[in-house]
Amino acid sequence: MGRVLAFVERDLRKFTRNPVIIFSSVCLPMVYLLVLGNSFQGTVKNLPFAVIDQDHGPYAKRMIERIASIEAGPGTVEHIIMLDAGKAEADVRSGRLKGALIIPPNFSKSVSRGTSPQVGLIVDNTDAISTAALQRVMTEAFTYLKVDAISVRPDRRIPQLRTLELYRKLDYDASIVPGAVIMAIFMGTMTTGAFSVVMDRFQGVHEAYLSTPLTKGELTLAILISGVFVTTLIALIVLGAGIRLTDLEVASGLSAYLAIVMVIMLSAMGLLSMMCFLLARIDHPRIVGIFGGFLNIILFFPSGAVYPIESFPPWLRAFSKVNPESYAVHALKSILFKGMNWSAVRDDLIFLSGFTIVMYTLATLNFKRTL
Amino acid sequence: MSAVVVQDLVKRYGTLSAIDGIDFEVASGTCFGSLGPNGAGKTTLIRILTGLVKPTSGKAIVAGWDVSKKPDAVRGAIGVVSQAMTTDLDLSGRENLDIYARYYSVPSKERRERIAYLLDRVELSDRAKDLVATYSGGMRRRLEIARGLIHKPKILFLDEPTIGLDPQSRRTVWDLLHQFLQDEHLTIFLTTHYMDEADFLCDRIAIIDRGKIKIMDSPALLKESIPGDDIVEIVTVARQDGMVNPPLAEVVAELSAHNFVEQIIQKEEGPYTEGDATESHHLQVYVSNAAEAIPVLMSSLQKQSLKVQSIGLKQCSLEDVFIHYTGRSIRAEEGHKVNFFIGAGVPRRMGG
Ligand SMILES: Nc1ncnc2c1ncn2[C@@H]1O[C@H](COP(=O)(O)OP(=O)(O)O)[C@@H](O)[C@H]1O
Ligand SMILES: [Mg+2]
Numbered sequence: 001m002g003r004v005l006a007f008v009e010r011d012l013r014k015f016t017r018n019p020v021i022i023f024s025s026v027c028l029p030m031v032y033l034l035v036l037g038n039s040f041q042g043t044v045k046n047l048p049f050a051v052i053d054q055d056h057g058p059y060a061k062r063m064i065e066r067i068a069s070i071e072a073g074p075g076t077v078e079h080i081i082m083l084d085a086g087k088a089e090a091d092v093r094s095g096r097l098k099g100a101l102i103i104p105p106n107f108s109k110s111v112s113r114g115t116s117p118q119v120g121l122i123v124d125n126t127d128a129i130s131t132a133a134l135q136r137v138m139t140e141a142f143t144y145l146k147v148d149a150i151s152v153r154p155d156r157r158i159p160q161l162r163t164l165e166l167y168r169k170l171d172y173d174a175s176i177v178p179g180a181v182i183m184a185i186f187m188g189t190m191t192t193g194a195f196s197v198v199m200d201r202f203q204g205v206h207e208a209y210l211s212t213p214l215t216k217g218e219l220t221l222a223i224l225i226s227g228v229f230v231t232t233l234i235a236l237i238v239l240g241a242g243i244r245l246t247d248l249e250v251a252s253g254l255s256a257y258l259a260i261v262m263v264i265m266l267s268a269m270g271l272l273s274m275m276c277f278l279l280a281r282i283d284h285p286r287i288v289g290i291f292g293g294f295l296n297i298i299l300f301f302p303s304g305a306v307y308p309i310e311s312f313p314p315w316l317r318a319f320s321k322v323n324p325e326s327y328a329v330h331a332l333k334s335i336l337f338k339g340m341n342w343s344a345v346r347d348d349l350i351f352l353s354g355f356t357i358v359m360y361t362l363a364t365l366n367f368k369r370t371l
Numbered sequence: 372m373s374a375v376v377v378q379d380l381v382k383r384y385g386t387l388s389a390i391d392g393i394d395f396e397v398a399s400g401t402c403f404g405s406l407g408p409n410g411a412g413k414t415t416l417i418r419i420l421t422g423l424v425k426p427t428s429g430k431a432i433v434a435g436w437d438v439s440k441k442p443d444a445v446r447g448a449i450g451v452v453s454q455a456m457t458t459d460l461d462l463s464g465r466e467n468l469d470i471y472a473r474y475y476s477v478p479s480k481e482r483r484e485r486i487a488y489l490l491d492r493v494e495l496s497d498r499a500k501d502l503v504a505t506y507s508g509g510m511r512r513r514l515e516i517a518r519g520l521i522h523k524p525k526i527l528f529l530d531e532p533t534i535g536l537d538p539q540s541r542r543t544v545w546d547l548l549h550q551f552l553q554d555e556h557l558t559i560f561l562t563t564h565y566m567d568e569a570d571f572l573c574d575r576i577a578i579i580d581r582g583k584i585k586i587m588d589s590p591a592l593l594k595e596s597i598p599g600d601d602i603v604e605i606v607t608v609a610r611q612d613g614m615v616n617p618p619l620a621e622v623v624a625e626l627s628a629h630n631f632v633e634q635i636i637q638k639e640e641g642p643y644t645e646g647d648a649t650e651s652h653h654l655q656v657y658v659s660n661a662a663e664a665i666p667v668l669m670s671s672l673q674k675q676s677l678k679v680q681s682i683g684l685k686q687c688s689l690e691d692v693f694i695h696y697t698g699r700s701i702r703a704e705e706g707h708k709v710n711f712f713i714g715a716g717v718p719r720r721m722g723g
Contacts, residue, residue, distance in 0.1 A: 006473030
């Protein structure tokens with residue numbers, strides 16, 4: 001064990017001598033959290049769009065008021081008034097506007113007579129998300145157009161939907177925290193562990209320790225220990241920062257903390273062992289870069305960190321069943337958002353342990369002890 | 372007792388035989404050198420002996436154990452200084468030594484004493500706290516020698532220990548190795564392509580070329596083994612007077628006719644080639660009696676109207692031994708091998 005710890009110490013010392021790596025491993029997942037959290041919100045906001053009122057009647061005015069109130073409320077759109085329909089269309093084409101609403105002459109007349117009034121909506125339908133959002137806003141603006149006073153009592157003939165929310169309300173930002181933590185774990189396992197051995201091979205310095213009595217098993221164990229140590233630290237920092245940045249209220253208590261650390265460590269061990277297995281014979285850092293970029297996408301997006309797994313096609317769903325990151329995401333989401341409950345994370349912990357054992361065994365068998 | 376025994380060792384990379392059937396023994400307490408040009412197979416040989424590369428066939432016994440069967444026992448008994456520099460740049464000198472001592476499970480008290488002693492011996496005590504990245508090449512090499520000795524090994528393997536060092540650092544390394552050989556009851560196995568290094572350090576030398584041992588003996592006996600008592604060096608250059616030198620074959624035939632000439636070797640290149648390279652040659656004539664030979668050689672060269680730049684008498688060196696046994700200069704191989712750095716560093720499969 002003394003030999004293993006000596007190797008771990010070498011690795012950790014070398015890691016701490018390189019502040020850029022430490023800084024990036026901690027900061028990049030947080031940047032990711034902020035970027036993805038803000039640019040990729042569950043709801044769309046601030047879509048610029050134009051209103052061309054050719055009617056000037058009372059219902060056109062009311063329609064514009066409705067839109068303005070949606071703007072003040074959910075803030076889906078930001079409208080401007082334009083006179084020239086042709087100019088508006090050009091702006092939609094150029095992307096300056098997401099859409100243009102044309103209220104034709106005689107619209108108000110048509111509404112009051114009930115002779116199927118129509119408005120025109122010019123949209124950039126290559127942008128499906130904005131188009132759908134604009135259509136929703138318009139429909140909403142239509143809904144009460146003719147109702148002058150909303151009745152106090154709801155219409156008893158229409159079924160009312162009441163959503164039962166099982167957990168406290170989550171911001172989209174907060175819901176992405178587990179994803180940021182997984183990202184941090186992945187980055188940690190990429191820059192530590194097997195990567196340091198690849199660097200040693202690349203620089204040729206591995207020749208020195210391979211001529212000492214260190215065994216294969218000791219080497220892979222040392223790689224795992226130093227990697228888990230650094231990765232867990234990075235992941236906990238990112239988690240802590242994520243909780244603060246998003247004001248997430250986390251289930252507290254010793255068992256919740258213990259479970260979080262366990263999930264993080266097991267995920268790190270699983271990924272590190274997998275890297276160690278894949279990189280057991282690699283001697284160029286560029287190959288690690290290629291592997292890393294590929295694995296990051298292939299493991300992260302099907303993990304359920306961003307999109308729900310259930311919405312995937314069957315083959316991708318099958319893949320996420322063997323993807324360690326899916327289990328890590330599931331476990332972290334359970335603990336962070338739903339409160340501590342061992343039975344909810346038991347399967348995740350079992351899978352991650354099994355995955356680690358299999359990968360670690362493969363890594364040790366495959367590890368190249370000669371030059 | 373023999374520290375190293377090698378029997379019919381072969382290492383093939385595809386069709387290339389890097390080691391092509393080698394046998395030798397190294398007596399305990401001596402310094403053994405394997406001398407050869409780049410690509411001769413020296414690094415491959417040392418990597419097999421230190422358990423880093425598996426031989427294709429044959430047997431290697433190091434410190435009493437078969438390297439293929441008991442690699443861990445061998446590793447514990449030997450120290451290795453490889454051709455490429457392998458100390459960690461982002462660790463201090465002391466950290467490098469300390470961590471290696473722990474790979475060999477040296478107990479902590481002994482470790483501290485040994486590190487202090489070795490740092491002192493290699494004159495790095497005052498730089499021990501600095502990162503190796505701030506060391507010069509010579510300092511780094513000295514640290515690696517100290518690291519190789521950290522666990523008091525029985526045998527120290529060094530692959531081209533002074534390659535890339537300036538003359539002064541080379542000298543320091545030689546003196547260090549010379550002292551350690553006496554103080555530590557060591558056996559040293561080193562490889563080198565420097566004649567003077569082998570001459571200075573080694574009790575026995577194996578001249579190795581293209582994976583084969585050409586000859587093996589002490590430096591003194593090697594020098595005696597080549598024919599002729601003296602070597603006359605003749606350098607010819609292109610003529611400036613519009614005439615042409617006679618062809619080399621004619622010159623050699625003319626010179627060989629004298630009965631005191633024992634062998635003539637043409638060296639392949641050198642700083643003397645100016646003007647037309649086809650007319651400038653560097654010949655080494657092995658003769659039995661230089662005093663008698665030089666005037667006669669000069670007159671026959673004149674008779675052939677060959678333009679001679681210089682003619683001189685030379686002491687026999689290991690370089691001459693090498694030329695004699697391999698038919699070419701060891702320096703001619705330098706820069707010839709494109710894969711010099713590959714040989715020095717990480718082995719990579721290069722297709723095929
Ligand atoms: N891993 C390898 N794969 C293929 N050929 C190799 C490998 N290592 C060495 N060689 C070849 O074996 C020969 C001997 O190389 P090496 O032992 O490095 O020579 P030296 O150390 O004497 O310069 C060279 O021709 C070299 O190209
Ligand atoms: Mg070499």
